[in-house]
Amino acid sequence: MAEFLDLESQDGVRMPWNVIPGTKQEAANAVVPVAVIYTPIKHFPSSAAPLCFQRNHFPPHYASISDDNLPAELFPQYTTIEYASTPDPTATVPPVFLFVVDTCVIEEEIGYLRSALLQAVELLPENSLVGLVTFGTFVHVHELGFAQVPKTYVFKGSKDVSKDQLLEQMCFFANKPKPAVGVIAGARDGLSRESISRFLVPASECEFTLNSVLEELQKDPWPVPADQRATRCTSTALSIAASLLGACVPGSAARIMAFIGGPATEGPAPIVSKQLTEPIRSHKDLDKDSVPHYHKCVKFYDGLAKQLVHQGHVLDLFACALDQVGIAELKTAVERTGGLVVLAESFGHSVFKDSLKRIFQASNYDLGLSSNGIFEINCSKDLKVQGIIGPCATLEKKTPLCSDTVIGQGGTSAWKMCGLDKSTSLCLFFDVVRKETPDATVQSTSNQFYFQFLTYYQSNSGEMRLRVTTLSRRWVAGPGSSQDLIAGFDQEAAAIVMARQVSFKMETEAEFDPIRWLDKALINLCSRFGEYQKDSPTSFSLSPRLSIFPQFMFHLRRSQFVQVFNNSPDETAYFRMILNRENVANSVVMVQPSLITYSFHSGPEPALLDVAAIAADRILLLDSFFTVVIFHGSTIAQWRKAGYHNEPEHQAFAQLLRAPHDDAESIIKERFPVPRLVVCDQHGSQARFLLAKLNPSATYNSDAALPGGDIIFTDDVSFEVFLDHLQRLVVQ
Template sequence: MASFAEYIAQNEERDGVRFSWNVWPSSRLEATRMVVPIAALFTPLKERPDLPPIQYEPVLCSRATCRAVLNPLCQVDYRAKLWACNFCYQRNQFPPSYAGISEVNQPAELLPQFSTIEYVVQRGPPMPLLFLYVVDTCIEDDDLQALKESLQMSLSLLPPAALVGLITFGRMVQVHELGCEGISKSYVFRGTKDLNAKQLQEMLGLTKPAATQGRAPQTQQPLCNRFLQPVQKVDMNLTDLLGELQRDPWPVTQGKRPLRSLGVALSIAVGLLECTFPNTGARIMTFIGGPATQGPGMVVGDELKTPIRSWHDIEKDGAKFLKKATKHYESLASRAAANGHIIDIYACALDQTGLLEMKCCPNHTGSMGTLLVYSFHTPYKTTLTRLYLKLSVFFVNIFGLNSFSPQTSREVKVSGAIGPCVSLNAKGPCVSENEIGTGGTSQWKVCGFDPSTTLALYFEVVNQHNAPIPQGGRGAIQFVTQYQHSSGQRRIRVTTTARNWADAQSQIQSIAASFDQEAAAILMARLAVYRAETEEGPDVLRWLDRQLIRLVRHSTIYCPYCPLAAHLCSACFSLCSYWLFTFMFHLRRSPFLQVFNNSPDESSFYRHHFNRQDLTQALIMVQPVLYAYSFNGPPEPVLLDSSSILPDRILLMDTFFQILIYHGETVAQWRKAKYHEMPEYENFKHLLQAPVDDAQELLHTRFPMPRYIDTEHGGSQARFLLSKVNPSQTHNNMYTWGQESGAPILTDDVSLQVFMDHLKKLAVSSAA
């Protein structure tokens, strides 16, 4: 029999699912005591080359409140041609097309290896893909030139039949007409007045095709207008138009910020797509070089002496534009999400640009392209190129009116989801009253999918303690994902999975062995990050600590050998191991929960990517990976601890957002002496080059492109490494100075060992 570790890996590879618990407590009371809820990390469109689409529509349960899809867990009566739904137990008749089925002639959806299956439900002509560029012209000439070159390059990477449009903004907003030959023509709007879709439609002289109401347009209808044209038709004209873009001509007085009408520009972009291409896959790609300073959505005034809001201002309720701007962008995000339109934000500036207020736009619309850098030059260009390359390969999954819904057994209900999704307010019998994240619904909309987009789903066991589940019973969950394929087909991917029930009193060891620490850690981290959006930082940390203490205390209940005295025995940590404590220690110090030394924009950027990445990438974000290079052997992973920082080592740290190479004190001195340029020290040259090669490989595959840092002992940028490692040795541990046991960190932060000791002490005192 496969171990739980192998079972978990097989399920993730086949179905893209990781549960926190792989054996479930059979009652609501026991599930509550487990502290970590039953939850799943689900990657709806996980790449499966061995998954051919089925060329017919799925068979659904006939009960109106269920509508589950036929799956391998259903009981089938081949003689009577009936099947019993494993969710509501409704007996259903097979359609006539299944007349030939038997025990030896089963359709694919009944085979155990097809717990994930994909159906083609609609064949048709390709739907148009739309790219609407919204470009800030209030940036320096050097950055504007780099941005124009990037946009011109991007045109060659778009699908030829894709529609493209251009809106530029500064003090005024210009909607460029692309159908004109030999002349540049645009409609100019004031940057201080908002417009709804109907007003915009009248001003631009656009008509809304009646046939497109409620569904995507077909190819026999006009698929373009004066403002949105196929790339292959306007490639040359648009390239010239981009090349001719100039800085905003309105003068900027000394001591003032340029007047930037970002809120109105985004509103016009959303309205333009809303009135011309509703319910059609589209991306609004917004390139900004500073904060909005006038009109709806402004985040700061034009006086340079007035700085943009900080965390301190927000805590003291001193950010006077925050609430009004946030409300404006939330309205735009809701309108865009309702029509399946994605809003990408590329913010390139030395100061903040208002991403905190605009975070709902990428978060609610499923953006994968949100970027926060300091310049429109090399790192930005590389990231944008990779985005378009991903679009050209995966645009099958990135556009369209995608929806996602789970179906559950009677004993389980859905509490909510955390990720790049919005609620569709679909009430049903499987919806829990206890909401977690985006709850109160059994169906969500995800405008932008890619193969790594991962949602966190939280469930609640509702079976009562006095209602035993029959021996051998299993709880089942079915995930149904609808999306648009590049061929024009609508597809449904169905994943059905089940887990055993167990009595927490008599089978605690089985439940404990099924605990997936990695999945549980990320699921709890997403909960903490979600709470951090609306609660004070210290309150979130206290909540996280209480959860850990409860988990330890719960573990001691089932440990007959623990005296509950001054310490906890090792058996008490069957549920919560050293690794989980280490992860939570680094989570408490991460930029997802700690706002110190991070601007509000940076925190929003980090949280956006954390809430959409898969488990592997999310683990790296919280607990970076550290590799050591030395003459003692090949590169090896080492602890993220100050004891790993040795003079004769080179360290490579991957934090997802940064790739850092750190040279120890001795190695740095050898490098300064240029030993690597001497023929007799060829091995030292290879040692220096090895981490660089590995870093370049990461830089070439990661999206968005990480920041590359090359530093050494005593260097100013070494702080990025020192702030991430566990400070097991500090200036307070004077006996470690001068010893070959690592580098002491000048900090007052507690170490992992102190954190764990204090946690154990609190758990024991609470349980006593």
């Protein structure tokens, strides 16, 4: 995979096919789509050029261009170039953070949330503007600009408030009459700066006021009958927050950061009624379509997504509850605006606290939060764009590049990315439209397809940048092209394209059978590119370029993206949202976790993701992206409980115990959202976090367990049985 990783580090690009099937039929036969996973603002060593909005003379250094003195744009190895404009301090709008805080939670949770928010406020950039909305039965918009007398505007949670009503009630036109015509948006269009600065205050000026409001933050005071849920008007609060930002700071780098601690029961989009007798929707309910609120909620949040995209604003979601809060319904509003999403059990959990800190603490790990992005594609005329699966929204720019087949956000060649960061990755799908192979003379002169990706965005320092990646890939067609295609096959990228596609189909196609779809694709791919004699399973073999792909598909079939049993709709939506925004390396770990073994006999080494890796005298480190598990074999656990590692003569044992913790720490340090760390022992209750991910080569009804090893209580087939079936079906 080394050459594909080099390509990614240079351009942020991974493609399943790096040599592309050259005709429509060949592309269909290749099974895995012609696709690109692109990280638009992946961090590179900086090299940028000036950009402004007039017709330019060539830069002065172009005067000395010669064959041995070329500008960066003309070097063939500089396939990605970034241009930066000099920010105009007067025109730069500071970043805006509007905290929307749920108070329908127990006192203990309020305490955790209060301390996390106070810490976040300290870390905010000084020039950023801050606002606060709290909600429960009612929505409270806090006026932070007048510290002497704390003041809030209260709105009924059960009523949807229009933007005009909001501005009227919040006295935006007290000193200045409301404009007779036109859109009211920002200081330009009739809102006075004084009225805006009552609600959005520079972080350097409002720390005291905000701290005192947060210090006094209390649980929603309205009584909750024993047979009911709390009255929580999440949708009203988010709608008011979006309208407030739309009126005050349209087009700026603004984020609504919503902290939600339970299910919405009030307002235009409740996910469940207040009566505890009504259970929250499950996957089974969604399948049977017996969900009284779901479709209404999705429609509401689709509308909110459109509004936020139009304003250029981002919705970040921090869902911290043992119950579901409605991520499945909110998904479109977060995903289309490029928002961040974090799911934890409590506001006191390290997954939430450390993730929130990481957003603002740029010193250790800079997320590179950027805003106001527009992403465009140009490509060869023989290719058309089907769409994108990932955090973006269509700009409905219909061009001849648009394919009739739509996947994800399609029917356009330009997309809005309200929020993006250095790991945001888009999955682009292409149609090869050429019907037949041109003759040999033509083929030899123009067997290249071209792709150009343009990302125009505002960096976190406020400057506007344009990043341009221009690539070419060779296409092949006709007899004998299989070997060329195999030579350019990237198994990891292919697995992740299939993972995004199957997740998308599960959400958008009724009666879709994901297992059948994946199996059929794998059988077709293996019969097209494998080598075998008909009806002889033992003769089947795959090139090393393809040999790990069946393993990826085996783990994808068992993953949380495809198997929804045991997960709530919120958890499934969360996992898929993260899959749809992460790069290939991170996504591969979600599909097929990595496993490292530690023992006295050898240094840390990778192990097969198999129950056979468990041994009494070993420690295992499993990284499944969302969870990092340190698993002690039974003997190691006994020695640790006996305290041997504290005795001077057992330093080697102390080092062995420490090694996986050090490695886990370095994984956690580089990741967002921060993964959950689980430390467990063989046969302990939390060992399930490891066992669920392992290939069940030894189960309760087989005799394959090794001494000191383990078995898995499952009826799932093992990888060996899966491969055996695959070979038999392929050779038929």
